Amino acid sequence: MSEEAERITDIGPPHYSKFLPPVVKDNYGKWKYHEILEPGILRHVAESGDEIFSIRVASPRILTTLQARDLAEISDKYCEGFMRFTSRHNFEFLVSDKSKLEPLKAELAQRGIPKGGTGHSITNIVHTQGWIHCHTPAIDASGVVKAVMDDLFEYFGSHQLPAQLRISLACCLNMCGAVHCSDIAILGVHRTPPHIAHDKLRHLCEIPTTIASCPTGAIRPHPDKSIKSVVVNEERCMYCGNCYTMCPAMPLFDAEKGGVALLVGGKVSNAVNPPMFSRLAVPYIPNNPPRWPETVQAIRKIVIKYAEGANKWERVGEWIQRIGWEKFFEVCDIPFTFQHIDDYRWAYDTYRTSMHFKF
Amino acid sequence: MSEEAERITDIGPPHYSKFLPPVVKDNYGKWKYHEILEPGILRHVAESGDEIFSIRVASPRILTTLQARDLAEISDKYCEGFMRFTSRHNFEFLVSDKSKLEPLKAELAQRGIPKGGTGHSITNIVHTQGWIHCHTPAIDASGVVKAVMDDLFEYFGSHQLPAQLRISLACCLNMCGAVHCSDIAILGVHRTPPHIAHDKLRHLCEIPTTIASCPTGAIRPHPDKSIKSVVVNEERCMYCGNCYTMCPAMPLFDAEKGGVALLVGGKVSNAVNPPMFSRLAVPYIPNNPPRWPETVQAIRKIVIKYAEGANKWERVGEWIQRIGWEKFFEVCDIPFTFQHIDDYRWAYDTYRTSMHFKF
């Protein structure tokens, strides 16, 4: 038998049932209702009367194996070793034995692991790789998230907002954080066209694919046929970086011009209003490591104005829809610029074809 | 002096002030409020206390000079010769002397000139030339209008609907009636690609302009270079007739395939909701002169279902928005087809990207 034949492949992930606590197995699909006992603590009650408690705690998403082992150890102590992560990268201790709840809370407090992220809170920021691993970011991911969450920490462990508020971050327009439907989206943006390495391009890239990669058709073959490369019509380039994804000889980084854009008012759930895209609020904030103070401040301003102005249950986008975008810019003191006006596909649908505006 | 020098040109229309009744001149810009005394009769009261009565009557828009002289004569009798037409081609007698109101009503009744078109009525159908003058119509205009208004006559001279209901007609996609924002739009549609007269085309048309005229890019130069003409990719042709407008050698008439489409739910005013486009309701009804019974029946069905289902003050489009398009198709018993699904520019914005639908 060859070595290859012994290899195990295409087995897929383990079946989840191996990881479910007994109370979940017993009441699978038979839960009746839930309560949020306090920020971060859920109680789900089954038709049988059984209950399970979940303590949700913050996670920076980057975890060392040491930290993962710590979490496993705590789970062993209070949860018979059962745990899960959430779709927003928080960690949940699954407590079947009610008497373990208070001791677990105490241990978390002592270890400085904050609980929260439930109900009308600001839960974890879905984010991406940033400077820690990716080749296209305009900004870092984890650092910005840390700075923003430190600042908004009061909202993580409380239910004081008019509704859920979901912040996401993506370090470039590829938007791996899928920030396009978030209450507040932090987006890394480049602002320079690619610098073409003509000498390398012929070796690294296929010219037709490179040309086809540009959404705005800004890339053409080099007019000098002897140079097997491309040129960019800089007027039509909006710095999306898609050409760089296809062709490493077209980097578009610029330490000074890259930065942060904020988009607001998106959502995913269908509650009251259908899902909505996030919309450009602030086109540019300077890239300012390690704590991005202007970004932090701009986000806080939006959060505070939202908290002050929204009706009960209103998500950020619903609040803005009600007061009107012109009022949003006014109350958040954000200057309105040409960048806010859409000029891409379907732009027309964003224009105001009515008298329904406010002065 | 040459004859040409004597010609009067570029004088523009006469100044409107020559045609205003004295009470209008006196109270110009100083009107205070209005009442609708009965269907077709408006009373406007000025700050001075002066008043003017307007009796609005139906017009088929095509008027012979004989009919125009009759209207002038009646105006002389009751209105000191003052009159106007409305933006929807109705005619208005402008009565300054209240005592003339009843005699005028009597004369109109006797002449069979119906009054109405005010408030929650179905006012005149804005329409176009049709077979009486144009070279591109798929249907007639005046005949369809006559048939539909005869059928809906009860709604012209009454205020029984939940709101205003505006019907417009255009005999081809050029939409001279600007039917694209009407509560109900009657639209003449072709359903065959142009038949190209290759022998004539070279003499009558510029080939580049003809090619450029096609919104879907369906027209190409004839592959046989010796034939100076064009060919149409029939799969991409949606029979808009724009090529025919540019090139008479590309007629697209077909006695059997042309017909009527109905679009619904448009509006222009800003009241409650902003202006809205009309949307395709019935993609095809056979062309059936002289009284287009299927068209008349389909419109009546929509009107009746609207009248039954709408809330107070709700325009057709607002009613549909509230109940949902899926319910509109259901209550009006209109089959849903591929034609209803947009596939032109901005189509994506019409897709349902949410769970907000009804079964």
Next chain:
Amino acid sequence: MHKTPLLDQLESGPYPSFVTDLKRLLPTKPQVNDLLGQLERSYKEKITHWKHGGIVGVLGYGSGIIGRYSDLPNEFPGLEHFHTMRINQPSGWFYTSAAIRELCDIWDQYGSGVLNMHGATGDIVFLGTRTEELEPCFQALARKGFDIGGSGSAMRSPSCCVGPARCEWSCYDTLEACYDITQEYQFELHRPSFPYKFKFKFSGCPNDCVASVARADCSVIGVWKDDIRIDQSAVKAYAGGELKPRGGGSPYAKLDIQADVVELCPTGCMSFDGSTLKIDNRNCNHCMHCINLMPQALRPGTETGATLLIGSHAPILEGAQMSWVIVPFMEMEPPYDNLKEIAGNIMEWWAENGKNRERVGELILRLGMRNFLEALGLPPVPQSIKIPRANPFFFWKDADFEAEAAGKKYYTTK
């Protein structure tokens, strides 16, 4: 006489019949016999019998006449030529009987005697005459003070709502603005020199009774900036049922101010405590709903002017567009220099950049709003959009980087 069995069926029924009316001309106008005959033929064959129009006109003008020829000239000789003339209507479609008779006299002399009152753009349409009659007819009209309207790639006859002449809501003088602008653009009306047609429409308030938002490249809609005027005693009369909603134009006898007005206000900026109606005017979007339902209690404010919206047209080529807000508020006083300046700049930019048969609204989409606004020297304002862009694909110009270097911040001014 041609037989018209199909058309005859359009003589019955309560709505006025164009067939019956046209038949009145049979004794004096043989071409109307042919018109009915050919129309009957179309009714039978379900097809038009008009040929693609040719270029005809009056001396010195390139527009205002739509050439039309029958494709059955032998059968219907009266329709061999059957051109229409578009005659520029007076503002608001006001007439005296004398003026109507003058128009009829001229048309009886030079044409078919058939009129459209009015065309969909607003012109008086003289329906059907021969090429050789065009010039004398025009001269006769001009002598009576009338002129020809637009057609082709030209300015088209502007039109307007009845406005201050008979409406209490008009926020500016629509009739005078329409007249003044029409006079200003006589050259452009009569001598096609644009990439395509260009239409002006003037409505006195957001009810938009000339549908300008749907069918004018340049829509001028009246608006107020201050507070809605309230007569609280009339409010009480509505609440009590003494005054009928919508001036009596609805089937509903009595207004329920809370349900019918306050709860339908699209901005939720109204409240009613059973006797006093309050409006948070800073949040009103002037939709007109409350005013429409209570015309004796409410009126627009007194700081009035107009909003300028640009770009609407029918579906050809890019799909129909409605006009969108470019300037939220402008004063509207004669001689309307502010409007003329912007309009002039628009036409210039369009003339320079527009492709053949490209409406200005389509050009703006193609080249982008920034290009357009910068060419006009207008600032970006949030009123011009419903909602900001969702995609992150935006441009930066050198001007932006220079402004930044000079201290411009995007996130807050404080």
Next chain:
Amino acid sequence: MHKTPLLDQLESGPYPSFVTDLKRLLPTKPQVNDLLGQLERSYKEKITHWKHGGIVGVLGYGSGIIGRYSDLPNEFPGLEHFHTMRINQPSGWFYTSAAIRELCDIWDQYGSGVLNMHGATGDIVFLGTRTEELEPCFQALARKGFDIGGSGSAMRSPSCCVGPARCEWSCYDTLEACYDITQEYQFELHRPSFPYKFKFKFSGCPNDCVASVARADCSVIGVWKDDIRIDQSAVKAYAGGELKPRGGGSPYAKLDIQADVVELCPTGCMSFDGSTLKIDNRNCNHCMHCINLMPQALRPGTETGATLLIGSHAPILEGAQMSWVIVPFMEMEPPYDNLKEIAGNIMEWWAENGKNRERVGELILRLGMRNFLEALGLPPVPQSIKIPRANPFFFWKDADFEAEAAGKKYYTTK
């Protein structure tokens, strides 16, 4: 030890610090020292120091590994290779401590010891290893029952909400569906053969807790067809303030059922007379709002299944899209043959017609919904659109004319 004065500033503050955590690995993992060093350098220079990735992988697979190399390998030799491995997570991200320890053991042995729990698609991300470690690491994982996830133009690791494992609203078994589909497409996950990436996400109800509508080419969202289940006594308890709205997760102590629920219901299909709550279920659009606010009084119905929505993705190239409804309701029972059949047809149609790097949602826009639906054998349904077309530019096919000849009518069936 590299100096990291900038990163050190991220150790303060109440939110857990990834810097603090990473520093714990310094004693055992020299590459983490380099990772922090290079990151510090990026913080200083505001620029990434990772090169464009190369193609690396494990034997027989074409996906699951993102190749990554430092552009400063001399300064940071530990980052010369620093590939990530995407490990397919278990449905719902459930683990036991034993499983976590197994994963940590493997990663401590073959990699940097740095994890992302989880990646934005849902995978366990092993962050940073050398090319030669990939295969042994994979084998070690496989022996413990784990497998690699997707990357490149392949199926990506499906993910799902917690669903029936802990949520009372799940309208189908999201965990099992996710597992089953993941198993079904092992080949497509590991051997890129699509025009571009393809993602599945499973949410149990319209709250869509995995954001499937925004970031899955194929979004499967649970829904019910019958009536919302009501416990009227619990309704009274909410009205009386004994039960707190949203299970206690809001700042509001007491629910005003009329204002908070009935008036915010987007379809207006609810009414409340002070004691009994009524729902006109035929007009409910299952937005979940009322259920969310009163979880002890209301629950989805019992005739449950899922809606299939297609097409969402991030902005590249055509601008972001959300998935839209293709099949309003489908049963969701193992072995999910109905879903697999449709999904298979979609992939086939896309493989045949899609351009390189064209997401399926973009392809549908390019070729038209009719093409797509016909290829799938699905009928047009009004639920798939928000609103019908406004433009009159529609096509007719021979099939339509044949249907007409056979008696098909468009205006009414009666």
